[in-house]
Amino acid sequence: MTLLNRTITYLSAALVVILTVWGVAFYFKMMEEVYDSLDDGLANYKLLIIRKTHDDRYILNKEKFEESNYQLLEVAENVALTAKEEYKDSTMFMEAEMDFEPVRLLTTYFKADNDRYYQLKVVQSMVEEDDLIRSLTYAVILLFVVVVISMFFITKLIVQKIWDPFYKLQQELGKFKLGHTRDFKAPYTSVKEFDSLNKAIENLLADNMQVYEKQKNFIDNASHELQTPLAITTNKVEMLMEQSQDNEQLIEQLYDVLKQLQRMSTLHKTLLLLSKIENKQYIDLEPVDFTSLWRQAIADFSALTAYRSITVEILEKGIFLRRFNPDLARMLVTNLFKNALVHNAAAGGSIHVEITADGFSIRNTGKMEALDAARIFSRFYKESSNSSSTGLGLAIVHAIVKLAGGDISYRYSSPGEHQFKLSFS
Amino acid sequence: MKLLVIEDEQDLRNTILHFFQQEKYLVEVARDYEEALEKLYLYAYDCIILDINLPGGSGLDLLTKMQASQVAYNVIITSARNSLDDKIVGLDLGADDYLTKPFHLAELNARVKAILRRKQLSGSQLLQLNNLRVDFESREAFVEGTNLTLNRKEFDVLSFFLLNQNKLIHKTALAEHVWGDHTDTADSFDFIYSQIKNLRKKFKDSQAQLEIQAVYGIGYKLIVH
Known part of the structure; x- marks a missing residue:
């Protein structure tokens, strides 16, 4: 996973949580405002209707909602006096929609001019809750998508800009080959953290190159310095053998010496070869x-x-x-x-x-x-x-x-x- | 025949000097870069044995100078560095051969002889010895016109003997000549023994006037009458 993808994933996960919490909180806050304003309206209606009963006695007989949004019902005194004014959610059949739609219902009691007690119900049509939730969810999702998309581009830009020295270093390191690269220079950067990373890597590689060179030189030197005396001794023994052909015992012993010299030389060459392989001196592929x-x-x-x-x-x-x-x-x-x-x-x-x-x-x-x-x-x-x-x-x-x-x-x-x-x- | 041995190690230089003097060559030596350069300017040599690591400069630089001088030189590089790169560079610079130290004197002798023969016979690769005629180019040997029909390894053994006539050749040098770096392969000595047995038989059957003699348990010698 690239740095960019990982950043986007983390940010998106965080955004899902934040936007969900925000959406829920926003919904409740909005509902609170809606109820507040509805209830204020209903309270206002109530006062208007009660005032109207002073002028128009017939209203007191209006026992059905019908075309208006209130109804009056005569109740016993004790019921009216003990009951409390109440706002609640209810439903009412709406002709236009041919369905029960949510309404806000105010139930209150009052004493009319004729000294009788009445129950007054006032309704106010309300927004449909599920419609609201749906719209809100859509809005939140849209917001989420817009934020994530813009974030993707912003993050991409930021990652590219901020991590630029890192990518450059990565590129340089990819080109580095022990034994081939003579001098490793990390790309310049003004960012403190990357600069110290670059310095650390430069030092590390410089040490590595030095050790590699030392080992290589040792192998070269060991090869030259040891093979030379072996060459001299081998040839001297051969000269001696040539000169002592009449003496069987001597020549046989000289030959044994020669064979051991040979063995030494082979062992030495082979061990050097092993070191050379392990020191990764065979690099060309x-x-x-x-x-x-x-x-x-x-x-x-x-x-x-x-x-x-x-x-x-x-x-x-x-x-x-x-x-x-x-x-x-x-x-x-x-x-x-x-x-x-x-x-x-x-x-x-x-x-x-x-x-x-x-x-x-x-x-x-x-x-x-x-x-x-x-x-x-x-x-x-x-x-x-x-x-x-x-x-x-x-x-x-x-x-x-x-x-x-x-x-x-x-x-x-x-x-x-x-x-x-x-x-x- | 005049040789120049360019070698900074005194002991090695002297051994090579004595060896080739015994072979009746005129041998001169140079111990460092300057001396070698001077001798190369002043005299002509038939073959030069050149060490790469020299005080005062590199043998490869000497090769470059020789190559630039328009004079034909025959050079065998001897180096303690068993490095393929050096070998390739050396041969590219006009050297004829490359020998890694330590080497056997018989091997050096064979290589010098091979170069001199090429030079002397101006390209002709024939060698006549008593009634034996060897064609180094087609790798065939004839005794009075009859082909000896030698296999590859038998021919290697024969040519090594021919280039080291009447000289003691111990088994290690012979095995190394025939098998190169693979002398550590078991039975390579037994194998050489069987090749020599075959050669002897073929010499005998065709009545070749040369003889491979065993020298105690350590080697062989080609006796040329």
Whole structure:
């Protein structure tokens, strides 16, 4: 819900309550005024009629309303003296409307010139209550609609004007990309609250960029500074091996040193790669077709799979196209394939790749028991003592999947078959 | 053949210098940007091994200068930064190859040789060794006219040996040459062993006058008589 819609909703709810209360109060106040004025009129009539009885005795015999709006009825003295003058609502048959219509009725008693007591009833036609209520309700609803519509436009204008710095900031933040944006400047505003929000965000992002740069520099430095001595040592050992070809023992030991140097270099590179992924240094995205990546990986390793007589099958149930960093996509596929290859059955195993519209899965034959699904993606978790495996392949896969906002799950699909399923929503 | 090694790390520089001197190359060294620039102005080299991180400037700037000078240079970049961006920039600036540190001397040797061969034979990709003739372009090998019918990996192994004749090649360097970054794949050594077995058999069957010799348990050597 947008800020504008929310404001309008709240204001409308408040208006419904206020206008309803106002409508009811207004109705009662108006009715009070109407009765007041009617009753004043009736009181006036009463006086006029009583005065008229002094001049015209015949009036005293007028026992029906008929064409006029009063009637007189002789009553006993005690009734007249104990009864009270009374105003009340009543109905009367109206010829014009052919219906009973509401009237205001005054019932009063007086002593005529002939010393007899009479009851006098005077009526005054009244507005119809339900008509009034209906008109009033219509008026209130109309008022409500007019107010809400004008409020909508006023609020829209106000929200646009007042929240303008906020929307500008929002736009700028949308463009911000850690690693791409060198300098973040929040748009200028003279509103104090927004200004302090802008400053807070600027500081926060500046700190973030600094940490990011530091981490990036560390990774770059670590890469350069550590690989150089490894390069020197590797080449020196190689020179030594070349020179000591007559000495079997020495050359074998030198080779062991070389292998350990190699391992160190690989570990180091892989750990740096993990840090780089986790530091989000792979930011450029482009559309990647994973089907062709899988085909490429299968082709790259075809010599090795053929050598180990592992059958590889790819099932394309859909096309999985996604904006992805191309380097990471390649690493993801290669690492998954390597994992399926390294941990495959000794001979005659199989690898099945399945591509769907929202991801892919890879299934391979291997160990006859399920792997520890909780630890399988952690660094240096090794099921076997296989020294050619760094124990980092699946950690890299996991880091890439997390970075790309996907999900990876492991399943021991059937005896001796292990499956990794990746899905991206 | 004259090489220039531009490298600021003294130990690495000396190792490369000794290695190529053993290979009977004329090798000169430069330890920083200024010295490299001076030598590049004064002399001509057949191949330049260039480090990117140099005191006094970047190796990429040297490449830019070389590219602007109208003289054809053959450059192999060696860098500790395993960065795809650097690689792309370097190759765009006219470098012939890019090698990430640490590298194996046999690999550097193979790459230098490959470049020199291209230059020397002015584009021709043929190599004749005793009765073996190898066409690097079509990736085929013939013994006295008969095709050895090698698969892709077998050809990779053979060419690596041919570029490192009579030199000890340990299994790690060979596996890395054949498998690149994927040497950690289990059995890649066993796989290499089987490729070499196949090669030996094919050599024997076609009576090729070269021999791949095992060196203890650690590697191989191509013996050229």
